[in-house]
Structure formats: C-alpha cells, structure tokens
Amino acid sequence: MKERILVTGGAGFIGSNFCNLNKDKFAIVALDNLFLGDPDNLDPEIKFIKGDACRLEDLQRCGDAFDYVLHFAGTSSAPMFMDDGFVDGYTNSVKSFCQTLEFARKIKAKKFLYASTSSLYANNPMPLVETQQVTPPNHYSVTKCLYEDCARCYNQVYPEIETVGFRFMSVYGPNEEAKGRYANMISQFVWDIARDLPPVIFGDGDQFRDFTNVKDVVQGLTRAIETDKKLGSEVFNIGTGKTCSFNEILREINEAMGKNVEPVYIPNPVKEGYVRGQHADITKISEILGYIPTVDLKTGISDQVRNLKKEKIKETSSDLIRDKI
Numbered sequence: 001m002k003e004r005i006l007v008t009g010g011a012g013f014i015g016s017n018f019c020n021l022n023k024d025k026f027a028i029v030a031l032d033n034l035f036l037g038d039p040d041n042l043d044p045e046i047k048f049i050k051g052d053a054c055r056l057e058d059l060q061r062c063g064d065a066f067d068y069v070l071h072f073a074g075t076s077s078a079p080m081f082m083d084d085g086f087v088d089g090y091t092n093s094v095k096s097f098c099q100t101l102e103f104a105r106k107i108k109a110k111k112f113l114y115a116s117t118s119s120l121y122a123n124n125p126m127p128l129v130e131t132q133q134v135t136p137p138n139h140y141s142v143t144k145c146l147y148e149d150c151a152r153c154y155n156q157v158y159p160e161i162e163t164v165g166f167r168f169m170s171v172y173g174p175n176e177e178a179k180g181r182y183a184n185m186i187s188q189f190v191w192d193i194a195r196d197l198p199p200v201i202f203g204d205g206d207q208f209r210d211f212t213n214v215k216d217v218v219q220g221l222t223r224a225i226e227t228d229k230k231l232g233s234e235v236f237n238i239g240t241g242k243t244c245s246f247n248e249i250l251r252e253i254n255e256a257m258g259k260n261v262e263p264v265y266i267p268n269p270v271k272e273g274y275v276r277g278q279h280a281d282i283t284k285i286s287e288i289l290g291y292i293p294t295v296d297l298k299t300g301i302s303d304q305v306r307n308l309k310k311e312k313i314k315e316t317s318s319d320l321i322r323d324k325i
C-alpha cells in the first residue's frame, strides 16, 4: 500500500508541484484555503480539500491516517506582512504551523516537514551555510526562525515525530501564476516579456540568486521522506550551489522566447536590507540525503516558457512600478 501524505498549502506553487510529481508514489491529500493557490494547479488524481490549516476541524476533515505531513501553508513572502498584513501574516503563519504540527503528532505521523526560507540569511557571508548565525531581516523570516526553533523544541519533547525544515533558495517553476507580484523573478520576467512589457529592475541587474527549479526542491523533500536516516529536527538548505544575475536571467528568457525586450533600470528604492546576492552551500543535504540538483537554468527557463499559461498571468511587480516611472 502507498504511504499517505497530507500537504498543507497543497494548491500553492511548491505544494502543488510536490503533489503532482509524487502522485504515483504516495497517496496524497492537499489542503488549501485558496488564499493564493489554485486547485487547477493540481493533477485531478490528487484529493483536494478546501480548508484552513489554522483550524483543527479542517485538518481533521482530511483524515487521520497520514505517514507524513508537509506544511507549506502560511503567509509566503515578506511583502505580505507589510502595512495591513502584519497581524494576519503572523497569525496565519504561526497558527497554521502549530496547529498542523500538533495534528501530525496526534495522528502519529512519522515526519513533519516544513518550509523555512533562505531569506533568514539576509546578507550573511556566502556561501550560505546552515551553521551560520542568522538575524532575520523581516517579519516573514522571523516567522520561519520561529518555525525552526519551535520544531527543535517540539522534537525534543516528542522525539517520536521528526520535524525537518528546509531553507529553500529562490524557487522557480510551473504553477506560480496565482502568486502574481509575489512570484519568483523568473516567472515575473517571463510574464512581462510574454506581453512585450519591459521588466523593471532595481539597480544595475547584477544582483544574483541561487535560482532553484521546483523539481529539485521536490527531489530534496522526497529524499527526506524516504531516507532511513534519523533526521530529528535538522534544517537543510535546498539550492543549486550556483548563481545567476537578473541580467543573465533576462538574456536567457529573451533567447528562449525569441524576443529582445530590454528592461528598465531604476535606482533601488529598497534602502535597507536589500539582498544583493544569494548562494547556497548544499553540502549538508548532498551528504546526508544524496541530493544532487538536476535541472540547469537553461532547461528550467525553456520549460517555463513552453508551459506559459498566458491567460492566467496576473499583475507583476513591474506592472505596479512601470506606471509610476
């Protein structure tokens, strides 16, 4: 019999890719309140339940026999915590995490896997490694630090459930349309260029990220589920160990789309804490879980262009700025 997995935030970007890529291996239930996700992201074979991970009764509606619980629900990017998003951002992220973790233990799941973030490294020296001291630079990453500390304490008190965290780098891939202006820059640049609109770049475009295809994120998570090794409350980076600048990304996208759309450069309006570079050390996940990045950027971008759903494009962050410059 297939092992059973509950995925909160399962209709979202990373959650839906996990479900779709693992549908033959596991029996999966996806829970999502559709704050951002889209049930169309999910293969029809995946059981989808509309509900809120903050609410115990909604988790219980998913069933009580899961071997693993994956928590991707929560407020998924830093700008969502700004202005009026502050109280709801913390409440949603922290409550859904605690509720799902406690649910996972009570139904006797073996592992609880959750999404942390590489954002908590801020501008630490590169390559970014899990042993570095971190000072979260924004409310979003504060919630993820809290997840990590909570998961560690929880596993000490209840060692019967492993609580494993993942600091994803800059993840791109299919099913990001519902995120609109919160999506990865690769997706947003593709959406701008598809409409022949110039992407707006803060600064000179030399800022760089460890762009990681969502298939490799799913690979890392799946390896953590399948390993016989005891993971306790370990936290792993998931990245590629390689970097690429925004300018290079734009060149690749233009080439893949057969276009030549020039960006607009504006002085960086983010005065403090802007992350100039991101470069992961992936030694830990490679050595412990055997993870090896498999999707190079050229292939990932070509896939993204080939699978473009033009009718689903929402407002990008460049759309919002372009009108004001």
Ligand SMILES: NC(=O)c1ccc[n+]([C@@H]2O[C@H](COP(=O)([O-])OP(=O)(O)OC[C@H]3O[C@@H](n4cnc5c(N)ncnc54)[C@H](O)[C@@H]3O)[C@@H](O)[C@H]2O)c1
Residues within 6 Å of the ligand: 008, 009, 010, 011, 012, 013, 014, 015, 031, 032, 033, 034, 035, 036, 037, 038, 051, 052, 053, 054, 071, 072, 073, 074, 075, 076, 077, 092, 096, 115, 116, 117, 118, 167, 168, 169, 170, 171, 172, 179, 184
């Ligand atoms: N995409 C990235 O590059 C990246 C990088 C680092 C960390 N992460 C983290 O990974 C996780 C998944 O990110 P994503 O990019 O797929 O974001 P996403 O917004 O597409 O996915 C989150 C999903 O959770 C749902 N959701 C939110 N609150 C919920 C609740 N209370 N109950 C049920 N569903 C709820 C949303 O509707 C959405 O579908 C998030 O925790 C995010 O912070 C993402």
